[in-house]
Amino acid sequence: MRICVLFGSPRRAGHTARLLDAVLGQYPRAEVDRFDAYDMAVSPCIGCGACDKTGACFRRDDMDGLTAALEAADLILVAYPIYFNSIPAPLKAVIDRMQPRFTQTYGRGRRVEKRKKIYFLITAGSAVAEAETAANLLTLKFVANLWEARQMGCRVLANTDQGMPQELEALAREVAAEIAQPL
Ligand SMILES: Cc1cc2nc3c(=O)[nH]c(=O)nc-3n(C[C@H](O)[C@H](O)[C@H](O)COP(=O)(O)O)c2cc1C
Numbered sequence: 001m002r003i004c005v006l007f008g009s010p011r012r013a014g015h016t017a018r019l020l021d022a023v024l025g026q027y028p029r030a031e032v033d034r035f036d037a038y039d040m041a042v043s044p045c046i047g048c049g050a051c052d053k054t055g056a057c058f059r060r061d062d063m064d065g066l067t068a069a070l071e072a073a074d075l076i077l078v079a080y081p082i083y084f085n086s087i088p089a090p091l092k093a094v095i096d097r098m099q100p101r102f103t104q105t106y107g108r109g110r111r112v113e114k115r116k117k118i119y120f121l122i123t124a125g126s127a128v129a130e131a132e133t134a135a136n137l138l139t140l141k142f143v144a145n146l147w148e149a150r151q152m153g154c155r156v157l158a159n160t161d162q163g164m165p166q167e168l169e170a171l172a173r174e175v176a177a178e179i180a181q182p183l
Pocket residue numbers: 009010011013014015016017080081082083084085086123124125126127132160161
């Protein structure tokens with residue numbers, strides 16, 4: 001199995017990293033392509049419209065490698081902490097640069113085959129996880145669609161302000177079991 005990880009926390013050993021590591025631990029034999037939004041050289045989309053005409057971005061930067069890995073993946077894992085009920089800015093900048101894919105899919109009628117899986121791993125400091133992440137879900141559905149992924153799931157690990165829950169391994173096993181469901 002080939003996994004593409006898109007990681008959106010600035011903290012390498014924080015809550016989101018621990019959740020991601022626990023889930024990745026369920027796939028010891030997987031080939032993993034990992035992209036850290038906070039390390040990527042990705043300029044923000046400037047809405048120039050070039051991709052409307054050509055289907056591609058004029059920029060050559062770290063989006064190229066990510067795009068190839070997203071295309072090649074059997075499973076996409078997107079992991080990030082909630083920031084102001086939203087997606088951390090560097091990760092959002094990466095998502096905005098998926099606009100060429102958006103124009104291909106929605107503007108040019110590219111067939112969406114839903115042949116891979118995607119899972120969103122989110123952490124939130126507060127206990128009110130549903131309210132905190134509601135604003136994200138429409139964006140995440142777009143991302144799933146663009147990469148021909150059936151949205152397998154979205155797990156919110158809430159209340160991290162109170163510390164990391166003990167049952168991280170059990171939670172990771174639950175996520176893997178959900179991902180293992182047939183498409
Ligand atoms: C700038 C910033 C904004 C945040 N906004 C929220 C928020 O709106 N809702 C929430 O529940 N937690 C919020 N948090 C808390 C983080 O989502 C939470 O601590 C998360 O588990 C951090 O993950 P990390 O350890 O990977 O950094 C915020 C944290 C930061 C630094």
